[in-house]
Amino acid sequence: MHHGASSRRFDPGAPTGPAFRPRDPVDFVVIGAGAAGGVVARELSRAGHTVVLLEQGPYLRASDFNHDEFASYQLEEITNNHRSQPNTFRTSEQEEAKARAVIQYARLVGGGSVHFTANYWRFHEIDFVERSRRGSVDGAAMADWPITYADLEPYYSRVEWEVGVSGLAGASPFEPPRSRPYPMPPLPIKSSGVLMERAASKLGWHAVPAPMAILSQPYRGRPACIQCGFCEHFGCEVGAKSSSLAAMIPDAEATGRCQIRPMSYVRKIELDRRGRAIGVKYFDARKREIFQRAKAVFVCANGAETPRLLLLSASNQFPNGLANSSGLVGRHLMFNCYEFTGGVFEHEINGYRGMVVTRIIHDTYELDPKLGLAGGGGFDFRFDLPPIAFALGGLGADAPTWSGKFKQMLRESYTHTLFSLAHISQLPVATNSISLDPTVRDAWGLPVMRLTFKEHPNDERLIEWFSQKNVELLNAAGATRTWHFPPGRVYPEVHLLGTCRMGNDKQASVVDRWHRTHDVPNLFLVDGSSFVTGGRGQPTMTIQALAFRAAEHAAQMARRGELGAG
Amino acid sequence: MSDIPVTRRNFVGAMATGLAATWIAGAWRAPMALAAGTGTPAAGPTLTPAQLRDLDAVSALIIPTDDAPGAREAHVVDFIDRGLGTFAADQRPLFEQGLADLAVRAARRHADAKAFADLDADNQIALLHELEAEHSEFFEAVRVSTITGFLADPKYGGNTDKVGWKLIGFEDRFAWQPPFGWYDRDASRSE
Numbered sequence: 001m002h003h004g005a006s007s008r009r010f011d012p013g014a015p016t017g018p019a020f021r022p023r024d025p026v027d028f029v030v031i032g033a034g035a036a037g038g039v040v041a042r043e044l045s046r047a048g049h050t051v052v053l054l055e056q057g058p059y060l061r062a063s064d065f066n067h068d069e070f071a072s073y074q075l076e077e078i079t080n081n082h083r084s085q086p087n088t089f090r091t092s093e094q095e096e097a098k099a100r101a102v103i104q105y106a107r108l109v110g111g112g113s114v115h116f117t118a119n120y121w122r123f124h125e126i127d128f129v130e131r132s133r134r135g136s137v138d139g140a141a142m143a144d145w146p147i148t149y150a151d152l153e154p155y156y157s158r159v160e161w162e163v164g165v166s167g168l169a170g171a172s173p174f175e176p177p178r179s180r181p182y183p184m185p186p187l188p189i190k191s192s193g194v195l196m197e198r199a200a201s202k203l204g205w206h207a208v209p210a211p212m213a214i215l216s217q218p219y220r221g222r223p224a225c226i227q228c229g230f231c232e233h234f235g236c237e238v239g240a241k242s243s244s245l246a247a248m249i250p251d252a253e254a255t256g257r258c259q260i261r262p263m264s265y266v267r268k269i270e271l272d273r274r275g276r277a278i279g280v281k282y283f284d285a286r287k288r289e290i291f292q293r294a295k296a297v298f299v300c301a302n303g304a305e306t307p308r309l310l311l312l313s314a315s316n317q318f319p320n321g322l323a324n325s326s327g328l329v330g331r332h333l334m335f336n337c338y339e340f341t342g343g344v345f346e347h348e349i350n351g352y353r354g355m356v357v358t359r360i361i362h363d364t365y366e367l368d369p370k371l372g373l374a375g376g377g378g379f380d381f382r383f384d385l386p387p388i389a390f391a392l393g394g395l396g397a398d399a400p401t402w403s404g405k406f407k408q409m410l411r412e413s414y415t416h417t418l419f420s421l422a423h424i425s426q427l428p429v430a431t432n433s434i435s436l437d438p439t440v441r442d443a444w445g446l447p448v449m450r451l452t453f454k455e456h457p458n459d460e461r462l463i464e465w466f467s468q469k470n471v472e473l474l475n476a477a478g479a480t481r482t483w484h485f486p487p488g489r490v491y492p493e494v495h496l497l498g499t500c501r502m503g504n505d506k507q508a509s510v511v512d513r514w515h516r517t518h519d520v521p522n523l524f525l526v527d528g529s530s531f532v533t534g535g536r537g538q539p540t541m542t543i544q545a546l547a548f549r550a551a552e553h554a555a556q557m558a559r560r561g562e563l564g565a566g
Numbered sequence: 567m568s569d570i571p572v573t574r575r576n577f578v579g580a581m582a583t584g585l586a587a588t589w590i591a592g593a594w595r596a597p598m599a600l601a602a603g604t605g606t607p608a609a610g611p612t613l614t615p616a617q618l619r620d621l622d623a624v625s626a627l628i629i630p631t632d633d634a635p636g637a638r639e640a641h642v643v644d645f646i647d648r649g650l651g652t653f654a655a656d657q658r659p660l661f662e663q664g665l666a667d668l669a670v671r672a673a674r675r676h677a678d679a680k681a682f683a684d685l686d687a688d689n690q691i692a693l694l695h696e697l698e699a700e701h702s703e704f705f706e707a708v709r710v711s712t713i714t715g716f717l718a719d720p721k722y723g724g725n726t727d728k729v730g731w732k733l734i735g736f737e738d739r740f741a742w743q744p745p746f747g748w749y750d751r752d753a754s755r756s757e
Contacts (some may be wrong), residue, residue, distance in 0.1 A: 070718035191747030227742040235618050347748035352736060354746050387717040387736050392710065402628040402694075402709055407636065407733070414734035416749070 013285045017259035018050075022024070025293035026050040026259075027170045029280050029556060030198075030300060031266050034111020035540050036527040036547040037300035038244025039163075042251045043551035044298075046257040051559060052259050054168025054282055057107035059262035060114075062246065065235030069386040078108045078235070084443035088450045097437060097450045103304045109262055110235075110285065111302070112494065113540060117232040117356045117384065118241055120165045120212040121538040122545075124176045125149040126366055130533055132478045134257065137374045140427035141332055145511040145532045146504045151178055155545035160211075163544060164242040167211030168476075173360040174206075176201040179399055186210070186215045186358070187225060191349040192381040192418045193358035199477035201271045205363040210380060213242035213540075214355055222246060227354040264290075267446055268275050268533035269297055269322055269523065276564065277523045281282065282443055295564035296522040296554065300547065303496030303528035305335070307434045308449045310500070310525075312505035319347060323517035323525075329374050329508055330434040332498040333453060334534040337377075337424035339463050342396055343479035348415045350385020365536060374458050375425025377466055377536045379473060383418045390414055396483040403564070420473050422466035423537025427456040428498050434490050436474035499530035517548035525548040598608055604692055612651035612658065617665045618682060623683040624668070624705075625712040635729040637712050645715030645724030646708075657707060664704025671696070 020026050030041045033055035037059035039051040080103065087524045088097035104111040126133060126433050127335040128145040136142050157180045159165065168179040186209035189197075193207070200207035214236075225240040239246040252258040270291070279293040289297035297307045307330035313322035317398060322330050361379040385394040390411055394417065400406040432454065436447040452510075467484060474482045503509025526547050528539055535542065558564050573748050611618060622643045629637040637643075650658045665682075672679040682690060699706035715724030717731065725731065731738060745751040 067738075068719050070714065070722060129721075188744045189750055189753050190744075191749035194749040194753050226740075227746075228740040229742065230740065348735070349749065350735075350747040353742040354744075387731060387734060388714050391713045391717055392735075404630045404632060404714075407629050407632070407634075407735075410734050411634070414736060 006359075010059075010087070012059070012060050012064075013058075013263040014467050015261045016059065016255060018048065020052055020259050022292045024563075025295050026277065027294070027563075028052075028296050028298055028554075029054065029159040029292055029294035031245065031280065032056075032111065032299065032301035032527065033109045033249065033260065033518045034106065034300065034302065034527070035113045035442050035543050037242055037247035037298070038110065038113070038252070038506040039041045039544050039547035040300055040526065040551045041258050042248045043548060044555055045252045045255040046095055047363055047551075047555035048257070049555065050257050050494050051252070052261060052294070053110050054264040054266055054292070054383045055111075055260065055262045056265040057109065059109040059260060059430075060235065060245075062235070062237050062264075062505075063556055065237045065252065067230045067234065067237075069185050069388050078106055079104055079286055082106050086119075086412075086440055086442065086448050088437045088448060090450070091454045092453050093431060093452055095451070100268060102451050102453075103449065104494050105302050105304065108398075109249060109260060110243045112284060113213070113243035113467045113564070114235045114245050115233050116243075116494075116540065117382075119160075119357055119359070119360075119380070119538045120167070120211045120541040121536075122150065122176060122178075122211075122376065123363055123535045123542050124174065125257065126376075127533060127535045128152075134369070134374060135425060137431065137456075137458060138560065140374070140458065141426065141430050142374070143501070143503065143532050145359075145509070148503055152542070152545050152549065153179060154175065154447075156541065159541060162548075163213060163247045164215050164222065165211055165213050165541075166216040170401065170514060171207060171208040172362055174365050174482055177230045182211065182336075184215065184219060186213060187212060187216045187355050188358070190351070190354050190358045191347075192351055195345070195349070195418065195474070196359040196361065196379075196381040199473045200263050200359075200361055200363075202476040203472060205361050207359040207361050208314050211541075212355060212357065214241065215240045220247075225355060226283075229353045229355075230355050230386070233382075233386075233421045235335060238520075240474050242337060248317070253543075255472055265444055266309060267312060267444065269299070269309065269521065271315060271317060272320070275317055277520055285470075287444065296558065297299045298522070298524045298526065298554070300527045303499050304449055306525055306527055306529040307499040308436065310404055311436050312446060317504065318519070322518040323510060325519050325521060326507055326510055328430075328501065328508070330417045330499050331432070331450070332428035332501055333432040333434055334426045334428055334495075334497040334498070334531070335493040336495045336537040336539070337459050337463050339422040339424065339470055340354055340536070341420045341467065341474060341476035341485050342394070342484055342485075343418055343420060344481040345416050345418070345477070347417050349383065350415050351418050352386065352414075356382045361473075371465070372428060373462055373465060375462055375536070377424035378469070378538075379420060379422050379466075381418050381420055381473075381477075383394070389416065390417075391453045396485070414557050419469040420471055422463075424462050424466050425536055426457075426459050426534050428501075429456050434499050445550045491554075495528065495534075495537065497528040497531040499532045500525050501532045502530045503532065515546065516554075524550060524554055590719075612647050613661070613665075618647060620665050620668055621646060621661070621681040621708065623690060624708050625692060628709050628712045630714055630727065634733050637716055639726065640716045640724050640729045641726045642712050642715035642724045645718065645722055646711045647710065648723045649715075654711075657736065660704055660707055664702070664707070667704070668693070668697075 022099040027049035082101040089100035090097040131142040167182040197207040266282040268281045277297045357380040437450040502509035517523045625637040669684045671681045
């Protein structure tokens with residue numbers, strides 16, 4: 001933000017678009033302007049509906065983003081701030097939860113799509129039907145999705161073409177069927193990608209161009225990537241990263257029917273006596289409470305804040321939380337599992353130059369049933385640590401942390417290191433949950449989210465299996481030294497999934513196959529909370545495909561007059 | 567989320583916990599404040615010359631000078647001192663108490679030593695190992711802030727002439743074309 005206040009052309013907290021009055025119902029209020037909310041607001045406003053898009057964080061532009069690691073790396077300005085919005089954590093329902101920063105999500109217009117790495121894997125067919133194909137797992141709430149890959153495929157293609165994804169159709173033998181090629185070729189390969197190809201060929205695997213939500217060519221008025229190397233944890237200063245902020249929000253604004261209200265923190269969804277949503281109460285930047293009326297409500301606040309808001313919206317009609325007749329709101333929380341292994345190489349990799357990932361491996365997406373492991377995963381080779389972060393934590397757990405030896409290691413390894421990162425399934429477990437903490441309040445006086453979480457044993461076995469594969473890959477690539485971070489949960493958790501799962505059975509799910517809550521006919525939830533199972537990491541592509549599909553259906557319902565008068 | 571404490575991201579995220587977090591998160595406010603003209607560094611140093619001398623001696627052991635510049639040539643102490651006067655003012659007591667304690671410990675090691683900087687190299691290193699073994703908050707704060715100052719943008723007062731970035735091979739060009747590294751030099755030619 002070194003451009004500073006003097007050059008700022010706008011107030012990042014000021015509403016933009018038409019000036020809807022809170023007392024006049026708009027067609028839709030959309031809560032959360034991230035990967036899902038940006039798509040929903042764009043699609044509904046382009047379909048002719050009036051939309052108020054509420055976002056708890058600021059509205060920054062591309063010119064606000066920079067490469068200042070010291071200022072930006074942890075980005076507390078654009079992520080949830082654990083001093084004003086603490087989490088509490090426990091491993092079982094018998095424990096008392098203690099304050100612990102676990103959940104991280106981006107808190108600005110564009111949400112996590114602003115500062116993410118931009119890996120855009122589609123889910124595969126297995127991800128929707130794992131329960132019926134591979135059977136149940138003790139202690140896990142495995143279930144098929146109410147939709148299949150084929151149902152979602154057209155929307156994956158829409159994401160690729162409308163949001164802007166680069167890649168190479170048909171490169172991967174494991175790729176599920178697709179109706180269209182990518183709209184643009186992959187980004188150029190880096191040394192990490194060449195090494196991954198070398199490793200894959202030795203293991204008999206396939207390293208294929210990574211699908212990335214980053215433009216390899218100018219597209220729809222946005223420029224191609226300049227290869228600055230600062231994707232992960234940073235916003236894109238040229239708009240080549242296909243965030244909601246760059247790709248969806250401008251279209252929504254261009255309709256003249258979408259008002260974006262940043263710095264708006266929603267505290268409750270209100271119902272009328274018939275049990276229909278009539279609007280939402282939120283705090284504006286000055287903590288004044290405002291009630292915005294609406295004919296229908298979309299919650300796209302992420303897999304942690306969406307269930308929290310439903311629980312905060314408890315009422316006489318829904319004493320256990322809004323749309324929670326199933327008792328499942330907040331349950332089946334999943335983060336995805338990861339395993340990172342570091343490798344040091346003889347020659348320069350210069351991983352800090354250019355986009356983070358150029359090749360991926362999906363040979364392990366579905367594992368041999370003989371292994372007795374549910375789920376699977378994929379790999380990328382990446383180097384995603386800017387200088388300070390690398391020096392503080394990227395040398396390996398046993399490396400010196402000061403002294404001449406430390407300096408020598410820094411000197412030798414910054415340009416010669418990469419990480420093999422396995423993106424791994426995590427199983428849904430009913431007791432892993434988001435609930436409201438009974439005592440701790442946030443800076444607005446609202447109960448904070450309480451996490452109850454313990455890995456399923458399958459998670460730990462998968463991590464162990466992939467950890468060995470990471471070493472095999474790095475050795476096959478020619479690493480001179482490899483090392484693991486000790487096993488355990490990744491922190492902070494950024495993939496927030498499963499907490500309002502979709503399904504056909506209203507007793508076993510929160511939303512239906514169109515993301516409408518079973519309990520409230522004009523209340524929709526679409527974001528990571530809708531997931532039934534967690535795939536193999538990289539959820540954002542699927543979140544956006546679901547959002548396109550849900551918005552299209554809701555617009556049809558609205559046209560048919562099913563979502564309220566007028 | 568087992569109790570095994572260290573994973574890659576919380577290891578890296580040492581930055582996001584405890585003291586390091588305060589330093590980093592506090593620093594976030596700096597560019598905003600500087601832009602608004604309220605966070606300009608104070609006219610003079612925050613710490614006393616004696617405190618700065620000891621701080622310099624400690625940071626010069628964390629990233630020593632050899633054939634390449636270290637913390638001293640990067641003016642890490644200026645970075646820390648500026649921080650303690652502005653965005654990290656809340657950590658000033660920790661540094662002042664830590665430096666006072668350091669002087670006491672130095673005197674205990676050698677009767678003639680009035681300050682840490684007066685000790686010979688072996689005794690200095692031994693004393694830092696002692697602090698490290700005690701999980702000293704002060705030592706961790708100096709270590710993290712030294713490394714941070716060594717590698718942060720030079721506009722914050724450290725990393726003078728980009729010596730930290732040069733040491734590790736980081737070029738602040740922020741726009742690249744293939745080839746990016748040694749291994750893709752042929753790939754980019756054929757594409």
